[in-house]
Amino acid sequence: MQIEAVKAAYRRYSGIYDAVFGPVLQPGRRALLNVLDLKPGDRVLEVGVGTGISLPLYPRHVRITGIDVSREMLEKARARVARRKLENVEALLEMDAENMAFPDASFDKVVAMYVVSVVAQPARLLEELHRVCKADGEIFIVNHFQSENRFIGAVEKALAGFSSQLGFRPDFALREVLPADQRAEVSRVNLFQKVVRLRNGVSHKL
Numbered sequence: 001m002q003i004e005a006v007k008a009a010y011r012r013y014s015g016i017y018d019a020v021f022g023p024v025l026q027p028g029r030r031a032l033l034n035v036l037d038l039k040p041g042d043r044v045l046e047v048g049v050g051t052g053i054s055l056p057l058y059p060r061h062v063r064i065t066g067i068d069v070s071r072e073m074l075e076k077a078r079a080r081v082a083r084r085k086l087e088n089v090e091a092l093l094e095m096d097a098e099n100m101a102f103p104d105a106s107f108d109k110v111v112a113m114y115v116v117s118v119v120a121q122p123a124r125l126l127e128e129l130h131r132v133c134k135a136d137g138e139i140f141i142v143n144h145f146q147s148e149n150r151f152i153g154a155v156e157k158a159l160a161g162f163s164s165q166l167g168f169r170p171d172f173a174l175r176e177v178l179p180a181d182q183r184a185e186v187s188r189v190n191l192f193q194k195v196v197r198l199r200n201g202v203s204h205k206l
């Protein structure tokens with residue numbers, strides 16, 4: 001999806017996002033938080049933070065920065081942080097995750113929840129996630145990935161023509177963020193969603 005289409009889609013979604021995508025995606029957000037293995041003082045970056053629906057799930061002893069390209073989604077996130085008094089959220093910034101302003105090795109953990117199938121260039125996003133993550137840090141992705149079931153996969157392919165309207169690619173394949181030669185832990189949330197855990201300092205060609 002091109003960035004202007006993303007912005008337009010999430011401008012439309014912002015008012016109803018939590019009602020439509022809140023509960024249905026919450027098991028995946030929780031599953032990711034369960035494997036984050038956070039230590040006191042860790043700096044966490046969440047890209048595509050959206051309305052900040054995941055922010056109350058983080059422990060109070062970590063420092064979180066969230067970024068998103070959608071001003072309207074970020075406004076919701078800022079309101080949530082104020083309402084819930086989430087003092088561990090250090091910053092919510094309007095920024096493109098494919099071209100971040102952070103220096104190299106800024107964060108201990110880098111998180112992308114339901115974003116890899118939305119951005120224009122997933123490979124470029126992955127490069128940036130690795131760049132801003134510390135050498136001994138980790139990257140965590142949760143997403144809907146194209147089904148291995150032939151019937152569901154065919155439905156997802158048919159829906160792919162509507163990606164701009166949907167605001168995500170329903171036929172996004174795991175191999176687009178995880179080439180065959182890259183070592184990672186992949187765990188299943190349910191029939192459609194998986195959590196991918198990548199160690200940053202580990203060579204892509206182990």
Ligand SMILES: C[S@@+](CC[C@H](N)C(=O)[O-])C[C@H]1O[C@@H](n2cnc3c(N)ncnc32)[C@H](O)[C@@H]1O
Pocket residue numbers: 006007010021025029047048049050051052053054067068069070073095096097098112113114115118119120168
């Ligand atoms: C499906 S929503 C996920 C929101 C949230 N992470 C959640 O768990 O519900 C995708 C979000 O990614 C944002 N996004 C898409 N492309 C982006 C980019 N290149 N940089 C930063 N955010 C982006 C969208 O604006 C939207 O808020």
